[in-house]
Amino acid sequence: MECRICGNKDSQVVYKGRIRDGAFGNYTNHDVEMHQCQKCGAIYHECSRDKEFYESSEYREKMGQKTDDYAVLHDKEVLDKLNYTGTDIFRDKTVADVGCGGGSFLDFVSGAASQVVGIEPTQAFREKLSEKGYHMYTYVGDALKDYEGKVDVVTSFDVIEHVENPRIFMEECFQLCSKGGRVIVGTPTEHPIMRMALGEEYDSFLFSTQHLWVLNKESLELSAKLAGFRNIEVKYKQRYGLGNLVSWLKNKKPMGNVSYPYISESVNKNWMLNSEECGLADYIVVYAEK
Numbered sequence: 001m002e003c004r005i006c007g008n009k010d011s012q013v014v015y016k017g018r019i020r021d022g023a024f025g026n027y028t029n030h031d032v033e034m035h036q037c038q039k040c041g042a043i044y045h046e047c048s049r050d051k052e053f054y055e056s057s058e059y060r061e062k063m064g065q066k067t068d069d070y071a072v073l074h075d076k077e078v079l080d081k082l083n084y085t086g087t088d089i090f091r092d093k094t095v096a097d098v099g100c101g102g103g104s105f106l107d108f109v110s111g112a113a114s115q116v117v118g119i120e121p122t123q124a125f126r127e128k129l130s131e132k133g134y135h136m137y138t139y140v141g142d143a144l145k146d147y148e149g150k151v152d153v154v155t156s157f158d159v160i161e162h163v164e165n166p167r168i169f170m171e172e173c174f175q176l177c178s179k180g181g182r183v184i185v186g187t188p189t190e191h192p193i194m195r196m197a198l199g200e201e202y203d204s205f206l207f208s209t210q211h212l213w214v215l216n217k218e219s220l221e222l223s224a225k226l227a228g229f230r231n232i233e234v235k236y237k238q239r240y241g242l243g244n245l246v247s248w249l250k251n252k253k254p255m256g257n258v259s260y261p262y263i264s265e266s267v268n269k270n271w272m273l274n275s276e277e278c279g280l281a282d283y284i285v286v287y288a289e290k
């Protein structure tokens with residue numbers, strides 16, 4: 001099987017079994033092989049998703065996200081995203097968010113930006129955000145006809161792992177960027193600490209039909225490089241605290257950032273920093289320039 005990022009044909013099966021299909025507790029009824037490219041390290045499977053699936057509200061509902069209460073669920077994630085991007089790059093700039101969902105991140109950026117472009121396959125979201133004056137498109141390819149070479153900052157969080165080909169996704173972001181424009185793309189890693197602590201129990205949650213890819217630092221960096229970007233840097237970011245690991249060990253299921261009386265804020269913060277410094281964090285963000 002050929003890796004769509006680097007073209008290498010040498011892959012190794014790192015997991016074979018049922019994988020998550022939607023929210024936790026739903027699994028495929030057949031075994032799926034997860035392949036790891038022996039050159040760039042990307043992990044992938046070959047179950048594809050038709051585009052209509054992402055364009056309907058069915059996908060969001062399957063993930064336990066109702067389109068109606070999007071802001072309630074996602075406004076709190078904006079702080080993390082602004083921590084990844086910083087706040088000093090948006091003022092008077094044209095900003096595009098790829099996979100913007102219900103627009104929580106764009107809502108916070110739009111006050112500083114001169115122009116806001118949203119790219120989102122879910123039709124219900126596009127309609128709502130168009131009413132706010134955002135320039136909405138279904139896919140990056142659709143936005144190119146109006147915005148090729150015109151976007152100063154392209155952001156995209158939790159999207160690249162869903163696409164057929166991360167290299168082509170980065171190429172489209174490159175086309176969207178103005179000269180000197182920046183791209184900031186974040187994606188979950190294989191979360192090596194959880195895999196080490198929980199083994200296959202975690203693997204059947206980590207690997208899912210909706211995520212066609214689990215990228216690592218090398219494969220994300222390479223996707224940006226092959227797309228033509230320069231000054232590329234990948235940073236590790238830890239999203240889940242120590243309480244998440246403890247609750248997984250105790251309850252064998254995801255419960256989010258659970259607090260325990262014996263884990264202080266300082267211990268938790270240091271554990272998260274430690275995960276980032278060791279290159280074992282649950283999230284990576286690539287920063288690059290055109």
Ligand SMILES: [Zn+2]
Nearest residue numbers: 003006037040
């Ligand atoms: Zn590869």
